[in-house]
Amino acid sequence: VKLTKRIKALLPRSIKLRIKRALSIHGLRLRGTCPVCGSGATFFGFTASMRESGLCSACGSFNRQRQVAFVLRRTIDVPMTGALRLPDGFGIYNTEARGSVHTALRKHSGYVCSEFFGPEHVPGATVRGVRNEDLQRLTFPDRTFDIVLSSDVLEHVPDPYKAHHEILRVLKPGGSHIFTVPHGPLRDAARAKIVNGQMVYLAEKQFHGDPLRPEEGAFVWTDFGRQDMLPTLEAMGFKMSIYELAEPTFGIIGEGAIVFCACKAEPN
Numbered sequence: 001v002k003l004t005k006r007i008k009a010l011l012p013r014s015i016k017l018r019i020k021r022a023l024s025i026h027g028l029r030l031r032g033t034c035p036v037c038g039s040g041a042t043f044f045g046f047t048a049s050m051r052e053s054g055l056c057s058a059c060g061s062f063n064r065q066r067q068v069a070f071v072l073r074r075t076i077d078v079p080m081t082g083a084l085r086l087p088d089g090f091g092i093y094n095t096e097a098r099g100s101v102h103t104a105l106r107k108h109s110g111y112v113c114s115e116f117f118g119p120e121h122v123p124g125a126t127v128r129g130v131r132n133e134d135l136q137r138l139t140f141p142d143r144t145f146d147i148v149l150s151s152d153v154l155e156h157v158p159d160p161y162k163a164h165h166e167i168l169r170v171l172k173p174g175g176s177h178i179f180t181v182p183h184g185p186l187r188d189a190a191r192a193k194i195v196n197g198q199m200v201y202l203a204e205k206q207f208h209g210d211p212l213r214p215e216e217g218a219f220v221w222t223d224f225g226r227q228d229m230l231p232t233l234e235a236m237g238f239k240m241s242i243y244e245l246a247e248p249t250f251g252i253i254g255e256g257a258i259v260f261c262a263c264k265a266e267p268n
């Protein structure tokens with residue numbers, strides 16, 4: 001159900017309430033511990049878009065953010081309850097500078113975050129108070145971070161495997177890239193490519209909501225398929241782990257609760 005703002009404004013309150021109820025999974029409330037904030041909380045407001053809904057009453061995190069935080073805590077061996085404290089000297093790079101995971105990590109001294117504001121901005125420069133980084137040409141030195149986080153980001157990068165190469169470069173040996181991407185079981189499919197500096201569309205244009213680009217949204221370049229993505233990343237030098245999560249007591253439910261962990265192999 002998609003209604004324009006103008007139509008919504010014309011509807012009487014009772015109908016608005018009925019629509020709201022139809023859009024939320026009726027009565028679904030879970031109690032448990034939130035892996036993002038580490039507090040006891042209620043998770044509510046799940047909709048048919050399960051990954052993107054179900055708010056934590058304590059920090060406002062939604063399902064997908066809890067999935068990433070759950071795997072992060074597991075990977076660095078931090079208990080699921082209590083604030084997300086990272087070891088001293090620990091370097092962590094978040095490829096977004098907003099949201100509940102960002103809020104939970106921002107006080108840590110080794111925390112770095114960025115957004116991509118477009119090719120017209122210098123990589124590494126500060127734009128509107130936030131570091132600008134193009135994942136395809138990161139400005140960090142080799143072996144800087146213990147953890148890199150990206151959650152539904154790589155499908156918006158024109159050459160995602162170039163970005164994976166860069167992430168591999170900036171990870172310390174033994175470090176991990178914890179990430180989510182919308183994906184299917186089969187092959188990767190590009191929706192567009194750049195030929196002689198021009199964008200050529202190979203499939204229907206698709207956009208995801210993007211707070212930085214509220215008008216047009218973020219273009220989806222790639223539909224990932226595990227059959228292509230996993231061997232490509234293994235060949236690059238990552239050891240891949242796949243977490244298929246069903247953790248209702250941590251506010252994680254529904255299909256597609258899948259988090260990838262790409263660990264940079266230690267040198268022999």
Ligand SMILES: [Zn+2]
Nearest residue numbers: 034037056059
């Ligand atoms: Zn929370």
